[in-house]
Amino acid sequence: MEFIDFKRIVSGISIGKQLPDAIYVHRSAFENLPSSLSALTKRVGAALKIPDDKWNIAKFGKRDFKITFLNYPNFDTYAYPTLHECFTVDLSKLSLRKADYSDSDNPPILHRKETFVASSHPQWATFKEVTLEGEAAGLFENTRSIGFKRNWEKLIREKGLSLDTAGRLVENPSTLPIKMGVGSSIPEVEIQRHKTAIDRNKLSQPMQILARHEYLSGDYSVLDYGCGKGDDLRELEAHGIDACGWDPVHHPEGNLINSDIVNLGFVLNVIEDKSERDETLRNAWLFAEKILxxxxxxAGDSVVSQFTPYRDGVLTSRNTFQKYYSQGEFRGYIERTLDESPIAVGQGIFLVFKDKMEEQNFLLERQHVRRDWLQRTERLPRIESSAPKQRKDFLEKNPELFMHFWETCLELGRVPANDEFELSDQVRRIAGSHAKAFEAMRNKNEGDLFDEASSKRREDLLVYFALSLFSKRKPRTQLP
Ligand SMILES: C[S@@+](CC[C@H](N)C(=O)[O-])C[C@H]1O[C@@H](n2cnc3c(N)ncnc32)[C@H](O)[C@@H]1O
Incomplete structure (x- = not known):
């Protein structure tokens, strides 16, 4: 099936939970789907060996050629089922991504179960009753914060309720929060968190920094956690990057999938509830495979003093909350919350590396001063060497290949290992080995330049090792 047909069929589906970007359909309602779509779903599931008992809801993208297989094992028995795992298949890239929540103590949860099934489903009436019960208790008034188990249960406690073994609501006044005393300085306001998302016409600062460090070259998958209106996400996808995003207000149906890089861009500063803020940082960290x-x-005191104080931040004229940090305060906050040492890459922008080898690569790269060796190579007068004719021939017949190889030698200050030069196979086939190619180029170009490159590279490394003495010393196994 082509994407254009998929899109047409998905937009015509009238059952299932309808969201702006996707439709969710429970397996039991598959007979109501166009046969071509249900057949495609089953074929894809079988081809990728997603076991039949590992999914009961399918999500069909309205704007992208994706099917996600979601597993809520307690869908039939619990009022608000929890997600255990999901498999997202990108049919345009033919890629599969898996997210596993089975051990998570804060997994995503489902509400309004009746919307996922057909009205002929034997439990439809019960599912609907559960939803009406939740609505009457005021649980769905603020949908942005109920998508995960912990927040959901916290809200239920705040309403003086608890959940029985089937997830049904029961009265429990002992869970009500203690009311603040008269004269409290905290104004009673409804914080308009959704208003903080802005339209972007270029990549956000953190994404630009990632691009500058070559993390957006396509080798790393990206999750934009709290993606707002999704402009960054669209830009990444347009460049073919394996990216997904989620936002509790603007993109609640987005995918939360473990990714190499997780961007938590200007989200923490809009959360007025301190424990939710900590939770959000920890959650985003959990999804990061390599870097958060x-x-x-x-902002400093002069900015902060222009606003009304609210909790540990301020209230703006649009009733949004802002927690303005200083650079040191935010560093300390990350250190305490994640027990990790972040690296500053901009004003209020920090990288936290889960992959420690990646961290050392980053630090090493940061100390690596790029010099234009090639330009100097080309300016050098060619020195006639006494190299045998055969050796000169291979250089002359493949000038670009060996110039590229020489540039790499100068850049590294040494002969590259086989896996450090992408055209190594060609070099070895023609010259015999990297060492022979290096000798030939060195004779041809003048060794002094290489000696200088080598010495500069040693200086870069010396600075890198010296700086690393200021932080915890890394074991050798964590050095690139
Ligand atoms: C200032 S916007 C930033 C959006 C986007 N990251 C960007 O840089 O353009 C803050 C976003 O955080 C989202 N947000 C609020 N609370 C959140 C939470 N607990 N978890 C994730 N995102 C949240 C809001 O819905 C809003 O879209």
Missing amino acids: VASVMI
């Missing part, structure tokens, strides 16, 4: 980039607004 966390950013907040930075």
Whole structure:
């Protein structure tokens, strides 16, 4: 099936939970789907060996050629089922991504179960009753914060309720929070968190920084956690990057999938509830396989003093909350919350590396001063060497290949290992080995330049090792 047909069929589906970007359909309602779509779903599931008992809801993208297989094992028995795992298949890239929540103590949860099934489902009436019960208790008034188990249960406690073994609501006044005393300085306001998302016409600062460090070259998958209106996400996808995003207000149906890089861009500073803020940082960290980039607004007292104080931040004229940090305060906050040492890459922008080898690569790269060796190579007068004719021939017949190889030698200050030069196979086939190619180029170009490159590279490394003495010493196994 082509994407254009998929899109047409998905937009015509009238059952299932309808969201702006996707439709969710329970397996039991598959007979109501166009046969071509249900057949495609089953074929894809079988081809990728997603076991039949590992999914009961399918999500069909309205704007992208994706099917996600979601597993809520307690869908039939619990009022608000929890997600255990999901498999997202990108049919345009033919890629599969898996997210596993089975051990998570804060997994995503489902509400309004009746919307996922057909009205002929034997439990439809019960599912609907559960939803009406939740609505009457005021649980769905603020949908942005109920998508995960912990927040959901916290809200239920705040309403003086608890959940029985089937997830049904029961009265429990002992869970009500203690009311603040008269004269409290905290104004009673409804914080308009959704208003903090802005339209972007270029990549956000943290994404630009990732691009500058070559993390957006396509080799790393990206999750934009709290993606707002999704402009960054669209830009990444347009460049073919394996990216997904989620936002509790603007993109609640987005995918939360473990990714190499997680961007938590200007999200923490808009959360007025301190424990939810900590939770959000920890959650985003959990999804990061290699790097978390966390950013907040930075401002000093002169800015802060212009606003009404609210909790540990301020209230703006649009009833949004802002927690303005100083650079040191945000560093300390990340250190305490994640027990990790972040690296500042901009004002209010920090990288936290889960992959320690990646961290050392980053630090090493940062000390690596790029010099234009090639330009100097080309300016050098060619020195006639006494190299045998055969050796000169292979250089002359493949000038670009060996110039590229020589540039790499100068860049590294040494002969590259086989896996450090992408055209190594060609070099070895033609010259015999990297060492022979290096000798030939060195004779041809003049060794002094290489000696200088080598010495500069040693200086870079010396600075890298010296700086690393200021932080915890890394074991050798964590050095690139
Ligand atoms: C200032 S916007 C930033 C959006 C986007 N990251 C960007 O840089 O353009 C803050 C976003 O955080 C989202 N947000 C609020 N609370 C959140 C939470 N607990 N978890 C994730 N995102 C949240 C809001 O819905 C809003 O879209």
